[in-house]
Amino acid sequence: MVNTCDLSAGAKRLEKVEPSLIRTILDRAAVLRGEGKPVIPFSAGEPDFNTPSDIKEAAIRAITNNQTKYSSNRGYPPLRKVLQDYIQSETGISYDPETEILVTSSAAEALNNTIMAFVDEGDEVIVLTPAFVSYKSLVNMCGATFVDIPLDASRGFQVDIDAVKSAITDRTKMLVLNSPSNPTGAVFSYESLQALCQLAIEHNFLILSDEIYSRLVYDGAEFHSIASFPGMKEHSIIVSGFSKAFAMTGWRLGYLATDRKLLGHILRVHQYSTTCSPTFIQVALAECMNSKQTQKQITEMLEAFSNRRKLIMSLLDEIPALSYSKPYGAFYIMVDVSRLGMTAMEFSMKLLEEKYVATVPAVGLDEHTGKYVRFSYATSEENIVEGLARVKKMVEELHL
Numbered sequence: 001m002v003n004t005c006d007l008s009a010g011a012k013r014l015e016k017v018e019p020s021l022i023r024t025i026l027d028r029a030a031v032l033r034g035e036g037k038p039v040i041p042f043s044a045g046e047p048d049f050n051t052p053s054d055i056k057e058a059a060i061r062a063i064t065n066n067q068t069k070y071s072s073n074r075g076y077p078p079l080r081k082v083l084q085d086y087i088q089s090e091t092g093i094s095y096d097p098e099t100e101i102l103v104t105s106s107a108a109e110a111l112n113n114t115i116m117a118f119v120d121e122g123d124e125v126i127v128l129t130p131a132f133v134s135y136k137s138l139v140n141m142c143g144a145t146f147v148d149i150p151l152d153a154s155r156g157f158q159v160d161i162d163a164v165k166s167a168i169t170d171r172t173k174m175l176v177l178n179s180p181s182n183p184t185g186a187v188f189s190y191e192s193l194q195a196l197c198q199l200a201i202e203h204n205f206l207i208l209s210d211e212i213y214s215r216l217v218y219d220g221a222e223f224h225s226i227a228s229f230p231g232m233k234e235h236s237i238i239v240s241g242f243s244k245a246f247a248m249t250g251w252r253l254g255y256l257a258t259d260r261k262l263l264g265h266i267l268r269v270h271q272y273s274t275t276c277s278p279t280f281i282q283v284a285l286a287e288c289m290n291s292k293q294t295q296k297q298i299t300e301m302l303e304a305f306s307n308r309r310k311l312i313m314s315l316l317d318e319i320p321a322l323s324y325s326k327p328y329g330a331f332y333i334m335v336d337v338s339r340l341g342m343t344a345m346e347f348s349m350k351l352l353e354e355k356y357v358a359t360v361p362a363v364g365l366d367e368h369t370g371k372y373v374r375f376s377y378a379t380s381e382e383n384i385v386e387g388l389a390r391v392k393k394m395v396e397e398l399h400l
């Protein structure tokens with residue numbers, strides 16, 4: 001018997017997984033940079049800071065000391081203990097480090113493992129959009145139905161609880177939440193989160209809460225973990241990681257926390273995919289994620305993000321044809337370009353090709369916000385000033 005399938009076609013589960021628009025922009029920006037063009041990067045969700053020095057030194061020490069073998073599948077025990085305290089300080093909930101915390105190689109892995117562990121073909125997963133690109137692809141890879149609930153741009157991208165309510169069916173398995181949000185910068189109110197939790201308990205579905213931007217909140221906005229609401233430990237999986245607040249994107253370290261009954265399923269996916277995260281990185285974080293020097297560097301980074309946010313808003317205020325939704329968290333701002341008579345895609349491409357400023361059109365992050373362009377302000381004040389001057393020039397040249 002000879003198998004007649006087309007090997008070059010790839011697995012069926014990939015058919016609904018679209019290529020990432022962000023990648024297209026980043027790749028084109030890289031080509032322009034390679035040609036020597038002075039590209040200003042407002043595109044990547046990546047802090048431009050260095051990883052805290054204590055963590056770097058501890059990782060080098062761990063390698064020198066041969067802490068280079070496998071660790072426990074669940075993660076290096078001392079790191080899980082440190083994470084228990086860290087998560088408790090953020091959520092008020094104590095997760096057992098033996099059975100309820102899993103160290104992963106990035107938040108991306110934690111999201112993948114969680115969705116793979118719970119979502120079946122035919123299930124429905126509600127995602128509040130615009131949202132981080134991975135959610136849709138992961139849901140599609142499982143053959144489940146992606147139920148897209150648009151956030152209300154006119155209300156600062158806050159949740160419309162009635163819209164969520166009416167999307168719930170007996171096939172709803174999960175709702176994916178991300179507050180503070182990429183790409184909108186919105187921080188969901190306590191009342192909205194409380195209402196979502198009530199729905200999860202009443203209708204018996206899980207909330208996968210991506211809390212990777214929890215420390216990046218501004219102007220008195222408060223982060224509330226979904227786990228902090230009554231009864232939610234058994235109905236939620238909280239995911240986070242070190243890429244953003246610790247400036248550790250390339251290290252690929254994250255974690256998740258949930259009730260032990262749920263974690264067992266996720267552990268199985270983790271075990272048979274990554275086995276465990278790099279041991280020396282876990283050792284370095286266990287030793288130094290709370291060191292004085294690390295905390296000082298993190299505080300400095302958070303202050304810098306806060307200043308950059310104010311700077312980019314004030315420079316956008318000088319371009320009356322553009323408006324924006326005021327962000328309260330993460331390091332993104334959504335700019336409405338519709339008054340220029342252009343789509344977000346046209347604006348982003350024109351800005352990149354003509355002025356060498358890289359941004360991300362919000363199309364692809366959902367189906368609805370064709371007029372919003374995401375600017376990431378995880379870049380220097382000099383870049384923000386220069387980049388916004390170029391945006392202003394491009395808008396002026398349109399002679400509206």
Ligand SMILES: Cc1ncc(COP(=O)(O)O)c(C=O)c1O
Pocket residue numbers: 045106107108109132178181182210212240241242243249252253254
């Ligand atoms: C909302 C959100 N979740 C998860 C991630 C992925 O983080 P990590 O680098 O830990 O995979 C990102 C990265 O941009 C993000 O914006």
